[in-house]
Amino acid sequence: MGPADVRDRDETLLIRRCQEGDEYCFEKLFQKYQRRACVLAYNILNDYELAKDVVQEAFVRVFRNIRRFDASRNFYTWLYQIVVNLSIDFLRKRSSSKAASLEDLGDLAMLRGRGDQRPRGPAGSLSRKEVADRVRRVLSLLPLKYKVVLMLRDIEGFSSEEIAHVVQAKNSTIRWRIHQARKMFKALWNGEGADVKRYLDGSEDDDV
Amino acid sequence: MTCDGVRELLPLFAGRDLDGTQMAHVQSHVEGCEACTRELAAYRECAAVLQELRDPEIPDVSRDLWENVRRGVFGARAPGRAAAMFAFKAVAAVLIGMCVGFTGATLLRDRVQSSAPQAKVEPSAPAPVSPPVIAPAAPAGGQPRYSYWSADYRKEVRDLQRKVEELQRRLAELERQQKQK
Numbered sequence: 163m164g165p166a167d168v169r170d171r172d173e174t175l176l177i178r179r180c181q182e183g184d185e186y187c188f189e190k191l192f193q194k195y196q197r198r199a200c201v202l203a204y205n206i207l208n209d210y211e212l213a214k215d216v217v218q219e220a221f222v223r224v225f226r227n228i229r230r231f232d233a234s235r236n237f238y239t240w241l242y243q244i245v246v247n248l249s250i251d252f253l254r255k256r257s258s259s260k261a262a263s264l265e266d267l268g269d270l271a272m273l274r275g276r277g278d279q280r281p282r283g284p285a286g287s288l289s290r291k292e293v294a295d296r297v298r299r300v301l302s303l304l305p306l307k308y309k310v311v312l313m314l315r316d317i318e319g320f321s322s323e324e325i326a327h328v329v330q331a332k333n334s335t336i337r338w339r340i341h342q343a344r345k346m347f348k349a350l351w352n353g354e355g356a357d358v359k360r361y362l363d364g365s366e367d368d369d370v
Numbered sequence: 371m372t373c374d375g376v377r378e379l380l381p382l383f384a385g386r387d388l389d390g391t392q393m394a395h396v397q398s399h400v401e402g403c404e405a406c407t408r409e410l411a412a413y414r415e416c417a418a419v420l421q422e423l424r425d426p427e428i429p430d431v432s433r434d435l436w437e438n439v440r441r442g443v444f445g446a447r448a449p450g451r452a453a454a455m456f457a458f459k460a461v462a463a464v465l466i467g468m469c470v471g472f473t474g475a476t477l478l479r480d481r482v483q484s485s486a487p488q489a490k491v492e493p494s495a496p497a498p499v500s501p502p503v504i505a506p507a508a509p510a511g512g513q514p515r516y517s518y519w520s521a522d523y524r525k526e527v528r529d530l531q532r533k534v535e536e537l538q539r540r541l542a543e544l545e546r547q548q549k550q551k
Contacts, residue, residue: 185444192432193432193436200435201426201428204426205423205426218438219442221435221439225443290422294426297419297420297422301423313420316421317423317424340382340387344384347416348381348413351416351419
């Protein structure tokens with residue numbers, strides 16, 4: 163039995179205890195996942211205070227419904243599903259369609275204008291914080307469904323099957339979205355405006 | 371494989387999201403194609419900059435967050451539980467009070483009753499062997515002057531016992547003198 167098996171077994175026990183109403187185990191489970199959930203919500207929302215609200219609400223929902231949770235399933239994909247859905251709800255409430263708006267592509271001019279300063283990687287001429295800020299700006303221009311999939315795959319390191327569970331879509335759809343999202347991100351990062359406009363125009367087409 | 375075909379697969383190739391055969395085809399093409407190599411480098415750069423969001427500097431508020439979550443989950447049940455606990459404590463306090471009161475009253479009554487007949491000594495009867503137990507005299511209101519275990523009460527009992535012993539001794543002496551006559 164390897165460390166991963168032990169971890170899985172421990173987590174299953176933890177979840178079973180939670181299902182019996184053990185508050186201590188609730189806290190253990192919360193402490194285990196709260197930071198990753200906060201980071202995910204923060205990356206989607208770009209607002210730490212909102213991210214905290216989302217994570218708080220997500221854990222409340224998780225713990226209120228944990229009796230109905232099948233302990234043999236992945237807990238974190240269930241938690242992330244709730245975090246992603248709540249984040250999307252928050253974003254939709256805040257602005258009807260901020261992402262994927264072609265007006266936002268005004269930022270692209272700035273990105274293009276600074277082409278010579280564009281970092282050649284995280285350790286480029288810009289500081290890590292500046293790189294992170296630019297990544298956030300570029301991600302905010304992506305349509306939400308592509309942004310979420312790209313973050314889950316390339317930041318959180320989820321497999322396409324896990325992402326399919328989180329966003330409740332078919333695996334083939336997820337692979338298509340990963341493909342498109344990487345193309346869009348590259349075009350935006352490199353200031354290839356014509357490509358971006360083409361991708362954004364066709365971004366609603368989800369068929370493989 | 372043509373450059374166009376490879377470039378369509380590069381986004382997935384960069385993240386190792388192709389199956390083994392496709393990975394091998396793209397790999398062999400990229401190794402001999404400068405343009406596709408540049409394109410792949412651009413995708414890899416994007417993957418690298420995205421990693422900057424993996425561990426952002428965010429404040430640790432896990433303690434506060436947990437308190438809010440805990441209140442959200444268990445808060446609804448807390449008032450009911452608290453009310454039940456309060457009711458239980460109140461009932462327990464009343465029951466304990468009743469038990470203590472009843473026991474105290476019973477003990478006091480027994481003491482008073484047991485001291486009353488023994489204080490009256492029949493002239494013809496022989497003197498009792500052991501001194502009688504004496505309870506503090508209750509005033510008109512029925513309340514004892516001292517608390518049962520107070521030092522004053524014990525002193526009064528000792529004094530009275532001494533007097534009773536003295537009276538018994540004198541009574542016995544009188545009886546002996548009467549017999550002699």
